[in-house]
């Protein structure tokens with residue numbers, strides 16, 4: 559690659575449709591460059607394609623790529639399987655993580671960390687289970703796990719529980735943040751969908767991300783709520799509407815959206831709006847369910 563270096567992720571003219579309905583283009587040419595050390599936020603009305611973008615970046619099979627490229631470390635990510643993308647340092651925090659009864663948090667996280675140790679091309683000389691061949695000893699793993707759990711203010715006992723089994727919403731978020739901390743991604747995507755986000759969960763995610771921000775990680779926060787951006791401070795805010803980034807700005811853009819909804823900004827971009835469309839920006843997430 560001539561024009562992408564290993565400190566930025568470049569999305570070029572990305573066009574995506576649901577695999578089930580490839581004629582229905584949802585993302586109609588997304589262009590975005592996010593450098594390591596930067597936090598970008600994407601806001602957009604319901605149905606504008608925010609989740610489609612996060613899934614397309616991670617390689618979800620329910621989406622078909624119609625065109626474009628995503629350049630990262632000299633690869634076009636769109637050519638790679640989801641596991642290779644993860645091995646290249648991408649991370650997606652799930653909004654609704656799945657429970658896996660019988661599998662402990664520690665084993666689960668260890669498998670993920672080990673899977674990354676072999677690198678993108680699964681170097682056969684590296685055996686993650688063998689400390690003499692590039693693997694992590696149990697001692698090293700436990701040390702790292704304890705340090706990250708302390709960073710995220712988590713109790714040790716959490717590691718022995720089953721993955722998301724009987725977890726509260728907040729605990730599920732904490733586990734996403736722990737996975738992120740242990741995998742040390744270079745590019746993290748957080749998609750907060752439009753419902754089911756309570757203030758506790760929001761704070762856990764924000765504190766988790768803020769504790770991990772560093773010069774070697776780019777962050778893309780996708781949110782419907784301006785509120786999240788009071789906790790995670792974005793360097794750039796983009797507005798996604800009708801499958802395209804229609805404008806970008808600073809934090810003031812997010813505040814303006816909260817104030818005015820999406821209508822005025824869409825019209826300024828020359829897009830028609832109609833009264834049946836929900837272009838509001840909710841002010842407050844739901845209070846935590848107890």
Ligand SMILES: Nc1ncnc2c1ncn2[C@@H]1O[C@H](COP(=O)(O)OP(=O)(O)O)[C@@H](O)[C@H]1O
Nearest residue numbers: 576578584603604605606607608609610611620
């Ligand atoms: N797997 C899918 N199959 C069919 N339609 C989908 C699929 N995923 C998303 N869509 C449609 O694409 C549009 C954008 O959805 P989505 O990316 O979830 O928007 P957002 O996250 O911004 O609310 C919606 O109209 C949605 O119904």
Ligand SMILES: [Mg+2]
Nearest residue numbers: 608609751752
């Ligand atoms: Mg969504």
